[in-house]
Amino acid sequence: MQGTYRFFFSLVLVGLISTRGATAAQHVVGGSQGWDESTDFASWASGQTFRVGDQLVFKYTPGLHSVVELGSESAYKNCDVSSALNSLNGGNDAVKLNKAGDRYFACGTAGHCGSGMKLKITTVAANAPSTPASSSSPSSSGSSSTSPTSAGQESRSLGSLLVLMAASLVISLVLVF
């Protein structure tokens, strides 16, 4: 019986570790093109589901670009980088999405925001369903819209696996005591 208990307990630990790894996603802004003037960020963002606990990673050549977080929709629309909440310039900058809601980013280099180097994202609750990217934006490419959806399904199935493991632990405890 002691061996049974340890077996189920280690299953639960493995479940916890793999679920944590699957739910906290890193979104490399712009995908393989990165944070660059030529990237279509609206199209990229429409294929992603941003959840609380995830991270944005801005990859670019330091000195050429920067990352400025803007405080409002109007600052975003007008490329008003003077009202910046935060500014990053390392070239490999992680931004944690710590609560649900809209956030706005732009490049701080003169002229870049105006030529489209800006990003608006909406963060949803950690357990919210994935964006139905295939039905809402038929124009976006298939490869960019399918991968986040399948990642979301994977994390949900890991979640239900965890529930199963927790149930197994309870059953094994009842058997032991």
Ligand SMILES: [Cu+2]
């Ligand atoms: Cu730039």
